[in-house]
Amino acid sequence: MSGEYLLGISQTGVTLENLDAISSSIDAMTLSLDAYATAVQPEIAQFNNAHVLGFFRGENLEATLESAEQGTDDNRITIRGFRPISDAAMLYGSVSTRDTPSVTTVAGAEVPVNTRTGRCDLMRDTRYARFKVRIPAATQWTFCAGVVPDVIASSAL
Numbered sequence: 001m002s003g004e005y006l007l008g009i010s011q012t013g014v015t016l017e018n019l020d021a022i023s024s025s026i027d028a029m030t031l032s033l034d035a036y037a038t039a040v041q042p043e044i045a046q047f048n049n050a051h052v053l054g055f056f057r058g059e060n061l062e063a064t065l066e067s068a069e070q071g072t073d074d075n076r077i078t079i080r081g082f083r084p085i086s087d088a089a090m091l092y093g094s095v096s097t098r099d100t101p102s103v104t105t106v107a108g109a110e111v112p113v114n115t116r117t118g119r120c121d122l123m124r125d126t127r128y129a130r131f132k133v134r135i136p137a138a139t140q141w142t143f144c145a146g147v148v149p150d151v152i153a154s155s156a157l
Contacts, residue, residue: 001061004049008042011055062137065144066096071128073100076154081121083148084113084133088141093120096130110134125154 023029044056071077079095092110105128111120120133131147 001046001056002049003046004051005047007045007047009045009053010042060135060138060140063133063135063141063144065133067131067147069105069128069130070149071126073127076125076127077129077151078154079122079124079126079129080150080152081119081123082131082150083117083119084144085146085148086133086135086141086144088135088139088144089115090136090139091141091144092134092136093122093147094132094134095122095124096132097124097126097128099127101128105130119150 019026045053046056047053079097082093082095084091084093091113093113094110095108096105097108098105108122108124111122113120129149129151131149133144133147135141135144
């Protein structure tokens, strides 16, 4: 899926079919329909390229999330891995790197999350890095909020 804007949003409103869940008789209701909260738990939604809002419902598709590039020209870093902040039981992580802004990014190999530590362990030496998390299709998950990188100053020049 591609689109313009990804967000968490609640869908408001009660349909005529949903009124039976509130009361079997409108005449017997003691509260006004305005008194019932109609917004529920926020869901992941996205505006597509035609500016139409759609909700991600149904079977879980494969999800790939990538961070913005981080780093500096002055210092090299050694990446020892990262911990994804997600409730997905199974996911894969990788790091894309490059040494200068003028060269093409090199994609790193995917590694599965370590089920014991919750980390994606890998070693890369670079100046710039992007962290990527891939959650396979049909995996049960409700959030992926980012990563906690394990980065130290590099001893390489």
